[in-house]
Amino acid sequence: xxxxxxxxxxxxxxxxxxxxxxxxxxxxxxxxxxxxxxxxxxxxxxxxxxxxxxxxxxxxxxxxxxxxxxxxxxxxxxxxxxxxxxxxxxxxxxxxxxxxxxxxxxxxxxxxxxxxxxxxxxxxxxxxxxxxxxxxxxxxxxxxxxxxxxxxxxxxxxxxxxxxxxxxxxxxxxxxxxxxxxxxxxxxxxxxxxxxxxxxxxxxxxxxxxxxxxxxxxxxxxxxxxxxxxxxxxxxxxxxxxxxxxxxxxxxxxxxxxxxxxxxxxxxxxxxxxxxxxxxxxxxxxxxxxxxxxxxxxxxxxxxxxxxxxxxxxxxxxxxxxxxxxxxxxxxxxxxxxxxxxxxxxxxxxxxxxxxxxxxxxxxxxxxxxxxxxxxxxxxxxxxxxxxxxxxxxxxxxxxxxxxxxxxxxxxxxxxxxxxxxxxxxxxxxxxxxxxxxxxxxxxxxxxxxxxxxxxxxxxxxxxxxxxxxxxxxxxxxxxxxxxxxxxxxxxxxxxxxxxxxxxxxxxxxxxxxxxxxxxxxxxxxxxxxxxxxxxxxxxxxxxxxxxxxxxxxxxxxxxxxxxxxxxxxxxxxxxxxxxxxxxxxxxxxxxxxxxxxxxxxxxxxxxxxxxxxxxxxxxxxxxxxxxxxxxxxxxxxxxxxxxxxxxxxxxxxxxxxxxxxxxxxxxxxxxxxxxxxxxxxxxxxxxxxxxxxxxxxxxxxxx
Numbered sequence: 001x002x003x004x005x006x007x008x009x010x011x012x013x014x015x016x017x018x019x020x021x022x023x024x025x026x027x028x029x030x031x032x033x034x035x036x037x038x039x040x041x042x043x044x045x046x047x048x049x050x051x052x053x054x055x056x057x058x059x060x061x062x063x064x065x066x067x068x069x070x071x072x073x074x075x076x077x078x079x080x081x082x083x084x085x086x087x088x089x090x091x092x093x094x095x096x097x098x099x100x101x102x103x104x105x106x107x108x109x110x111x112x113x114x115x116x117x118x119x120x121x122x123x124x125x126x127x128x129x130x131x132x133x134x135x136x137x138x139x140x141x142x143x144x145x146x147x148x149x150x151x152x153x154x155x156x157x158x159x160x161x162x163x164x165x166x167x168x169x170x171x172x173x174x175x176x177x178x179x180x181x182x183x184x185x186x187x188x189x190x191x192x193x194x195x196x197x198x199x200x201x202x203x204x205x206x207x208x209x210x211x212x213x214x215x216x217x218x219x220x221x222x223x224x225x226x227x228x229x230x231x232x233x234x235x236x237x238x239x240x241x242x243x244x245x246x247x248x249x250x251x252x253x254x255x256x257x258x259x260x261x262x263x264x265x266x267x268x269x270x271x272x273x274x275x276x277x278x279x280x281x282x283x284x285x286x287x288x289x290x291x292x293x294x295x296x297x298x299x300x301x302x303x304x305x306x307x308x309x310x311x312x313x314x315x316x317x318x319x320x321x322x323x324x325x326x327x328x329x330x331x332x333x334x335x336x337x338x339x340x341x342x343x344x345x346x347x348x349x350x351x352x353x354x355x356x357x358x359x360x361x362x363x364x365x366x367x368x369x370x371x372x373x374x375x376x377x378x379x380x381x382x383x384x385x386x387x388x389x390x391x392x393x394x395x396x397x398x399x400x401x402x403x404x405x406x407x408x409x410x411x412x413x414x415x416x417x418x419x420x421x422x423x424x425x426x427x428x429x430x431x432x433x434x435x436x437x438x439x440x441x442x443x444x445x446x447x448x449x450x451x452x453x454x455x456x457x458x459x460x461x462x463x464x465x466x467x468x469x470x471x472x473x474x475x476x477x478x479x480x481x482x483x484x485x486x487x488x489x490x491x492x493x494x495x496x497x498x499x500x501x502x503x504x505x506x507x508x509x510x511x512x513x514x515x516x517x518x519x520x521x522x523x524x525x526x527x528x529x530x531x532x533x534x535x536x537x538x539x540x541x542x543x544x545x546x547x548x549x550x551x552x553x554x555x556x557x558x559x560x561x562x563x564x565x566x567x568x569x570x571x572x573x574x575x576x577x578x579x580x581x582x583x584x585x586x587x588x589x590x591x592x593x594x595x596x597x598x599x600x601x602x603x604x605x606x607x608x609x610x611x612x613x614x615x616x617x618x619x620x621x622x623x624x625x626x627x628x629x630x631x632x633x634x635x636x637x638x639x640x641x642x643x644x645x646x647x648x649x650x651x652x653x654x655x656x657x658x659x660x661x662x663x664x665x666x667x668x669x670x671x672x673x674x675x676x677x678x679x680x681x682x683x684x685x686x687x688x689x690x691x692x693x694x695x696x697x698x699x700x701x702x703x704x
Contacts, residue, residue: 236267405441
């Protein structure tokens with residue numbers, strides 16, 4: 001619950017008293033963390049069963065004593081039975097309930113009063129009073145004693161309270177282990193071995209830890225892909241649903257990327273390992289989800305503020321109840337005062353309040369991971385539901401991000417092949433997707449590509465350099481106009497290409513206009529459906545692109561996008577996001593490139609395409625593994641479901657305490673003659689915690 005608290009090994013949280021989670025999550029820590037979690041669960045379970053063995057006889061004795069003509073008095077006097085209950089209850093309090101007493105003491109020493117403060121105080125008061133009443137009944141007034149000289153004891157309340165709290169802890173630990181089930185399932189899919197192909201052609205099966213980048217690996221039909229890499233030979237279909245959440249297998253051929261832990265189909269292929277160990281996508285997903293599970297949602301601050309004053313307030317209410325019963329209650333007043341004050345302490349345990357937000361966040365992040373949506377922190381989950389404006393980059397976000405060369409139009413007597421060769425030579429120095437399309441286009445057409453010297457990238461305009469002894473520039477109209485070139489004679493052709501959705505670049509050779517190069521980037525298949533779904537949910541979509549207005553407008557019109565801002569410099573993207581925020585919009589920004597990083601960081605929620613750059617993913621609060629806008633729809637729906645779930649949990653926890661404390665204090669006694677037994681209070685307290693966890697676990701089945 002408190003991510004800022006860190007320890008070198010297993011320990012209890014000094015703030016809330018609960019056992020600390022392994023950093024990185026049980027799923028990420030592997031068997032060691034699993035063992036630690038199981039050890040705590042087994043310890044609590046063992047203490048619960050032992051407490052049951054001792055507490056049940058104490059409970060039976062106490063209940064039989066309430067039967068008219070108490071049949072136990074035929075076997076022994078009331079004093080003897082009180083001693084028997086003391087002997088049976090004491091190990092329940094001091095061994096079975098020892099973890100609670102230790103945590104209660106630490107809460108006092110650390111000055112962080114918590115649920116264990118109330119449990120420890122309530123149990124010790126009931127047990128201590130009963131011990132004195134058993135050992136020295138003469139200390140009590142005559143009104144307290146029966147005709148045998150005994151005083152009523154409450155060993156059964158103390159023992160049963162410990163048993164019920166232990167039962168609640170066992171159920172809670174068991175339920176909490178399920179919150180990381182999605183991540184554990186992902187980890188369980190990773191293969192243990194890989195088949196390495198040596199330089200001499202021999203194959204050897206090695207453990208996954210021995211695989212290094214550059215190794216050639218054989219993946220046979222039906223096997224799991226061992227690590228992230230690239231197909232060298234062969235082809236197959238691969239089931240990537242465990243990473244992307246998409247059930248349709250993907251065709252993989254030479255040159256295609258494959259992801260570790262995905263399942264190969266009927267074909268076989270040879271691959272080269274690119275990323276291994278902690279660098280694989282699966283490991284990064286686990287790390288990101290684990291970190292998100294440790295983060296705190298802003299709504300948690302409300303619960304924290306309440307919890308900060310809640311426990312002292314409950315202790316005050318318990319004291320006031322004690323004083324009220326001692327002043328105005330019927331005889332024996334002390335007995336009534338103790339019963340009511342203990343019931344108040346027990347029923348008011350704020351564990352349900354503390355669990356309300358963290359449990360929902362843990363389940364939601366796991367659910368998101370299994371659907372290809374990675375939340376960087378809990379704040380992103382909370383904010384995403386309130387987003388009313390989505391700003392999207394065009395290339396790589398709306399489109400495939402793998403553009404292809406479609407047109408080369410020389411002017412001024414320039415040869416088409418020479419123009420393409422010069423453009424491709426220049427673009428070899430660039431990492432932009434459009435550059436790759438031009439280089440690939442030249443290679444496919446068999447054009448000779450000369451080397452580049454003095455390569456220079458002009459941000460937001462294009463590139464320059466010396467290619468084959470000629471000064472070559474390739475970029476947008478702004479670059480050409482800066483060189484003093486008149487674009488009138490190629491403007492019509494450029495506009496025609498843009499109207500078809502092409503990105504048209506102008507080329508200049510030795511200071512003269514040489515022609516245009518057209519590249520088209522197809523829209524992703526999932527984009528139209530995602531845009532329609534977002535608009536249907538009331539989200540305004542704004543396209544923000546460095547491309548020209550005609551090309552951007554063509555794509556926007558085809559997709560039904562509300563607003564287009566074209567010819568945007570990278571540094572202006574963040575400014576546009578800020579302008580929308582100043583206009584009162586809650587803005588999410590979706591992008592995939594380095595130039596999108598400032599805008600992603602500036603937005604209320606940054607959404608990075610998993611197919612994009614690491615810088616973009618670092619700047620974003622949400623990463624879509626598959627890299628399509630359908631993930632935004634899933635993420636937003638999950639955000640709405642999660643926040644509704646948290647509100648339900650908080651309402652239940654607040655309502656439960658608001659109703660339970662007055663009843664435990666005895667407000668119903670004057671009218672109905674009803675008092676809440678501390679045992680019932682303990683059962684209700686445990687039930688409230690388990691109910692909150694159960695409600696959080698419902699998120700695993702929500703449809704997004």
